[in-house]
């Protein structure tokens with residue numbers, strides 16, 4: 320059996336990457352999962368993972384995972400799928416990803432992810448500003464033709 324280090328899904332040995340996770344990460348062996356401190360699916364119930372954050376797009380989910388991995392916090396990403404009830408009642412089928420960490424690491428993980436979210440927003444603002452600046456530059460009258 321092989322496993323996805325992101326979401327913890329179990330796959331047949333013939334499968335190479337996870338179909339559920341953003342970026343389709345390569346699957347790893349059970350030993351690799353253990354060495355990263357990640358639980359195997361049948362061990363999950365012995366270890367309580369709690370939601371540290373949700374991401375509205377795969378890029379944010381990816382960024383959150385990187386932050387946590389850098390801090391050596393085991394992380395699982397669960398692709399949130401709106402259930403049938405959700406679809407019927409709210410029509411809300413926006414994708415989102417749940418960032419799960421071990422319960423005892425949550426006090427550490429949550430501020431890290433909040434910080435990352437703030438940084439991402441700042442980066443987005445900067446990108447918008449840069450784009451506006453570029454627009455302004457383009458609005459400037461063309462340079463006079465060189466004298467002949």
Ligand SMILES: [Zn+2]
Nearest residue numbers: 323326337340
């Ligand atoms: Zn996965």
